[in-house]
Amino acid sequence: SAVISQKPSRDICQRGTSLTIQCQVDSQVTMMFWYRQQPGQSLTLIATANQGSEATYESGFVIDKFPISRPNLTFSTLTVSNMSPEDSSIYLCSVVTGAGGTQYFGPGTRLLVL
Amino acid sequence: AQSVTQPDIHITVSEGASLELRCNYSYGATPYLFWYVQSPGQGLQLLLKYFSGDTLVQGIKGFEAEFKRSQSSFNLRKPSVHWSDAAEYFCAGISSGSARQLTFGSGTQLTVLP
Numbered sequence: 260s261a262v263i264s265q266k267p268s269r270d271i272c273q274r275g276t277s278l279t280i281q282c283q284v285d286s287q288v289t290m291m292f293w294y295r296q297q298p299g300q301s302l303t304l305i306a307t308a309n310q311g312s313e314a315t316y317e318s319g320f321v322i323d324k325f326p327i328s329r330p331n332l333t334f335s336t337l338t339v340s341n342m343s344p345e346d347s348s349i350y351l352c353s354v355v356t357g358a359g360g361t362q363y364f365g366p367g368t369r370l371l372v373l
Numbered sequence: 374a375q376s377v378t379q380p381d382i383h384i385t386v387s388e389g390a391s392l393e394l395r396c397n398y399s400y401g402a403t404p405y406l407f408w409y410v411q412s413p414g415q416g417l418q419l420l421l422k423y424f425s426g427d428t429l430v431q432g433i434k435g436f437e438a439e440f441k442r443s444q445s446s447f448n449l450r451k452p453s454v455h456w457s458d459a460a461e462y463f464c465a466g467i468s469s470g471s472a473r474q475l476t477f478g479s480g481t482q483l484t485v486l487p
Contacts, residue, residue, distance in 0.1 A: 260419075292475075301463060301477045302417075351416060353475075361407070362475055366416040 261286055261356050263365035271371045272342055279338045280368045282352035287332035290355040292362070293325070297348045308335040308352075342372045375400050377466045379478035386454050387486045394449040394481050396438075396464030404466040406447045407475075408438055412460040420462075423447060434458070459485045 262285040272278050282291065291308040306327055307315040314327035329335045339346050349369050353362040378397045386392055398404055405424050409417040421432025428440040438449045447464060464478040 301479045304475070353417075361405075361419065361422055363419060364409070364417040369414075 261288060261354050261363050263352060263354060263363060265350075265352060265365040265368050267368060268366065269369040269371075271373060274343050274372055276342055277338055277340045278342065278370060279336050280350055280352075282335045282337070282365055284333045284354050286356070288354040288356055289332070291329065291335050292353045292355075293327060293335070293337045294351045294353060294364075295348045296351065296367070302351065305337070305350075308337075339370065342370075344372045346370065347372045375404070375466065375468060375474070375476055377464050377476050377478040379462075379464055379481050381481045382479070383482045383484070385484040385486060388456050389453050392449075392451045392454045392458070392483070394462050394464075394483070396447045396449065396478060397445050398447060398464075398466050399445065400466060400468060402468065403442065404468055406438075406440065407465045407467075408432065408436070408447075408449050409463045409465060410434075410460045411463065411480075417463065420449070454483075454485055456485045456487065459483055 264283045266281045293305040294302045295305050296302050304317050305320045308327050308329040310329045324340050326338045349367045351364050351367045353364045355362055376399045380395050407422045408420040410420050411417050420436050421430050421438055423430050423440045431437050436451050438447055440447050462481045465475050467475045
């Protein structure tokens, strides 16, 4: 497994502003992902954070809204840009370690946009 | 399309009673399957996983799950539920040919009565 931390753990933001969420892993991992969990919903994959190249976004998510950085194999950031109340969600990063693609999740960042 | 279905949105059991949470999958080939638990205000914790081999897998916290190919199911069970088991449970699957696309079910909210 892996120990994953996220900052901030929660935040309240004003609409139109941006928030950058950090994800730190205690070991080098090849694959890192960002998910969104809207209130009362399941998890939806936003993108795969690729080290040294642009992130790979899922349908419905775009780089201008959710820019992602992955400067090394232990760290990634997700920015939620020009926020609206609809962006209020839990944002989770996850990593793949070991065989079979097991994903381990960080504690999440709880975002409320007013 | 690959999918994971959790038919029960909400289940209520009494403390000490047995528990079974249902999960059905639809994949072209045998997927890798997972159960995660999300306690209030927490991230996702991996309970157990199935890749191949023995169809009855043991997990943490006294949980087990049985893979049944004939029924396309991967139900989670616990013989005696504790009040601390109250949480949201997610079944998830990933194609054995992919290390990326983890598909989540919609989740089952478990309430435990004293």
